[in-house]
Amino acid sequence: MNKNKHIVVGIIGLGSRGFSITQMIAKMKDVEIKYVCDTYEDRTEAAQASVFRLAGYKPQIVTDYKYILADEEVQAVLILTSWETHIKIAIDAMVSGKYAGMEVGGAYDINDCFLLVEAYEKTGIPCMMLENCCYGKYELMIKNMVDKGILGEIVHCSGGYMHDLREEIAYGKENRHYRLRNYISRNCDNYPTHELGPIAKLLKINNGNLMLSIYSISSKSKGLSHYLNEKKKDDLELCNTVFKQGDIITSVIKCQNGETITLTLDTTLPRFYSRGFSVSGTKGRYQEDGNLIFLDDKHCKFHFLSRIFYNNASLYLRRYMHPIWKRFKKEGVKGGHGGMDYLVLRAFLESVRDRTDTPIDVYDSASWMAITALSEKSILIDAPVPIPDFTKGKWKSKKTSEGRYSLD
Amino acid sequence: MNKNKHIVVGIIGLGSRGFSITQMIAKMKDVEIKYVCDTYEDRTEAAQASVFRLAGYKPQIVTDYKYILADEEVQAVLILTSWETHIKIAIDAMVSGKYAGMEVGGAYDINDCFLLVEAYEKTGIPCMMLENCCYGKYELMIKNMVDKGILGEIVHCSGGYMHDLREEIAYGKENRHYRLRNYISRNCDNYPTHELGPIAKLLKINNGNLMLSIYSISSKSKGLSHYLNEKKKDDLELCNTVFKQGDIITSVIKCQNGETITLTLDTTLPRFYSRGFSVSGTKGRYQEDGNLIFLDDKHCKFHFLSRIFYNNASLYLRRYMHPIWKRFKKEGVKGGHGGMDYLVLRAFLESVRDRTDTPIDVYDSASWMAITALSEKSILIDAPVPIPDFTKGKWKSKKTSEGRYSLD
Known part of the structure; x- marks a missing residue:
């Protein structure tokens, strides 16, 4: 663990939005991106290279987010995947004791929303939609x-x-x-x-x-x-x-x-x-x-x-x-987006830091x-x-x- | 009948909107306002005086629009009354063979809308909402x-x-x-x-x-x-x-x-x-x-x-x-209203003139x-x-x- 970093996160989903959020977080001196995760290799490599360029360290590349959830050092995940997977990954994150920050999206089934709430109520781990x-x-x-x-x-x-x-x-x-x-x-x-x-x-x-x-x-x-x-x-x-x-x-x-x-x-x-x-x-x-x-x-x-x-x-x-x-x-x-992206990320990350x-x-x-x-x-x-x-x-x-x- | 006037109308309802429309029509050289009608005497008198001032003649004052409908010379009525009475008066007008021009408003009962259509279909006399x-x-x-x-x-x-x-x-x-x-x-x-x-x-x-x-x-x-x-x-x-x-x-x-x-x-x-x-x-x-x-x-x-x-x-x-x-x-x-009041009135009145x-x-x-x-x-x-x-x-x-x- 990088001693100067207070907040350790994994980033899941590295499409265009995921990539730009990765860059934004890489510039934050108190946050370590320990993992970048995507099913597409070109995306993880580009993200890793970008973090190295901006912050001087290389996050680990994984294609299955469960590796991130298994790492006790990781405090939070940023879920920047396709809409279909937001809730499932968020639930898995909470169950693993990690704050879940989900990009904007909507549910496919009302029951998934109940499951999301249930996961929070069982674990006490917060889940936040990153609504910039x-x-x-x-x-x-x-x-x-x-x-x-x-x-x-x-x-x-x-x-x-x-x-x-x-x-x-x-x-x-x-x-x-x-x-x-x-x-x-x-x-x-x-x-x-x-x-x-x-x-x-x-x-x-x-x-x-x-x-x-x-x-x-x-x-x-x-x-x-x-x-x-x-x-x-x-x-x-x-x-x-x-x-x-x-x-x-x-x-x-x-x-x-x-x-x-x-x-x-x-x-x-x-x-x-x-x-x-x-x-x-x-x-x-x-x-x-x-x-x-x-x-x-x-x-x-x-x-x-x-x-x-x-x-x-x-x-x-x-x-x-x-x-x-x-x-x-x-x-x-x-x-990005006139500053509101930064604010919503800090809102999430500082909650993670302060528990x-x-x-x-x-x-x-x-x-x-x-x-x-x-x-x-x-x-x-x-x-x-x-x-x-x-x-x-x-x-x-x-x-x-x-x-x-x-x-x- | 004033020989220079091609279109003879009665105006029913002389509140603030009715009064201003009366003034607008009074200025039209081809239209004669034969009647002004309202249940309030001060309104009919003001309207009559206004027409006299603007056009040099005095419309007859009536408090019951049925007098207007009984006059064969009248070709159309402008219904500028309260919303509640628009449809009833319009139906009565069509049944009396007079074009009905109704100010903007809405129906109180869907059946009234059917009755309005029925009156038109029975009489063949047009009815127009004056939607400026x-x-x-x-x-x-x-x-x-x-x-x-x-x-x-x-x-x-x-x-x-x-x-x-x-x-x-x-x-x-x-x-x-x-x-x-x-x-x-x-x-x-x-x-x-x-x-x-x-x-x-x-x-x-x-x-x-x-x-x-x-x-x-x-x-x-x-x-x-x-x-x-x-x-x-x-x-x-x-x-x-x-x-x-x-x-x-x-x-x-x-x-x-x-x-x-x-x-x-x-x-x-x-x-x-x-x-x-x-x-x-x-x-x-x-x-x-x-x-x-x-x-x-x-x-x-x-x-x-x-x-x-x-x-x-x-x-x-x-x-x-x-x-x-x-x-x-x-x-x-x-x-009024940047010209659209005049246009909608002319649209109605010229239809009356041309049958x-x-x-x-x-x-x-x-x-x-x-x-x-x-x-x-x-x-x-x-x-x-x-x-x-x-x-x-x-x-x-x-x-x-x-x-x-x-x-x-």
Whole structure:
């Protein structure tokens, strides 16, 4: 063991996202990446070489994550694999006594979410979805404003993952990317936690509030086939593939405390990227599209003039930037996606170091991931479906976390 | 009869909207307002005086619209009354052989929508909802772009009526406004046709396409009571009133041709006005919030940079302004709400003059108004409800209209 490193981790899954997270962690002086794991040899070698280049040591290469779990020195694993395997590996990690940090994804079966919670409750080992958007600069500023009461009582939020991924999906065979097979075989909100994560934290879901039910509908599926027939004409197999995944999935969620949430998945059509975040309260509103803050006291006379206020939300950063971000700016913003990748990793890794709960816990992770399986079911049966209370009533009296990265 | 006037109308309902429409019509040289009708005397007198001031003649004052319907010279009535009476008066008008132009609103009972259609089918007299947003500059530009295939195949649209009406509702007693009683006694999307009207026309609903089902959810109701307790503290009765109407109603609609529609009603919270119009296609997208056009060919390299493109939609007016608007600009834009009020009135009145079908017909009006009753039911039973086919199959082979104001 490297004596200067406090935190020893294994990294499982080294696709494009896994590789970039490996690089980010390699630069952290207090973390040792003891293992890099993938079933593809070229990926493990590239990751090992990259860590050596950045940090001067070589992680061990393994192709089976169970070797990592068998090493008592490893305190945590980062699960950056394809969506299908997140929960299984996380459960195995907890059972082996290792903190589980899972990349963003959704569940395939609601029972897997129960198993995830069960593993935590049996072992007491934390499991955290690494939902970076919970640490987005604007998401946290709005959360800060909500916590201070600036927007009044919150009654509705919206958000989604609206990101043109046609190229990534269309070249899924070439890039060994799991999205392709998912878009062929399923129809659901396959990526709900942008922006459900930040919304759930803001609405205190599982911590005084609950999600109760979801209803989802799917548009027809036209984006990918149109794209393929324009840009990848020679891939006849794919051009003739029927994609089950609708282009736009819209889900509406009801909460225990009377709020509603609208979620959108929009990943196979041309568009500007947006997480479509909006928060509506009795005193004001934020919306990402237009980057607008409306405060009743201040803007009520101008309510027909949204266009001249576009981007006014940036002016509020000075006053309402979240303490996590203030500190981050002082210490030097680093890492991908504007810094939020770094923050979510530190939130996880410092919990590992301090042996504390993680700011996004297993109940958050399970209930957010459940949305994928439940949206699939709702689309199939064309009816709203209940969202289980994974906390079994503990949401009424959850202990609020207080760490440096707390989102409570 | 005034010999220079080709079109003779009666105006029923002279609240704030009715009064302003009366003024707009009074200025039209080819239209005679033979009657102004309201149950409140001060309103009829003000309207009569206003017509005299603007046009030099005095319409007759009546308090019962049946007097208007009994006058053979009257060709059409404009129904600008409270929502509750739109359909009844429209049916009476058609039965009396007079074109019915109804202000925007929603149905209270799905059966009323069937009765509206039945009255048209029995009499052959057209009935048109005066949905001004169908003639909005941007709505028509986007429709034009869609018709030209610029956005590709359309798979999803969204829109809504997002307008802070707290003051109007809170002072409903003082202003004799019907919204107040509706917000106390109902919970539904009470104003769906902004922006369902333009969306339905764009998706060719009832003309090759159909709306199939709707599911609606309601947020809690907090906006009005918060507002009243801040701004109208001395109105104890109202401060203690429980409003059934949720602050935000979200509805999702499925269409025959596979498109989905998201509708939002957001009228009791502070916010910038928006109709939240968006249109997603396989080649591009428009969204009102940010006033953004994204064209795959042109913007794909900049898809993370929405903020620097805010308001770029205005640049497309030059190339894609709808022919209706080009003509309107040439002839001189006039009338309220940026011109669209004038356009929708002319669309109706010129149909009356020419004895042709109206560009928004009874099937459009019935199916759009039905959304209110169906959303109320869906919220109540927490399930999706089917949307009837008011055309009874005629949507498959509807004759496309071709007038100056055609929206087909």
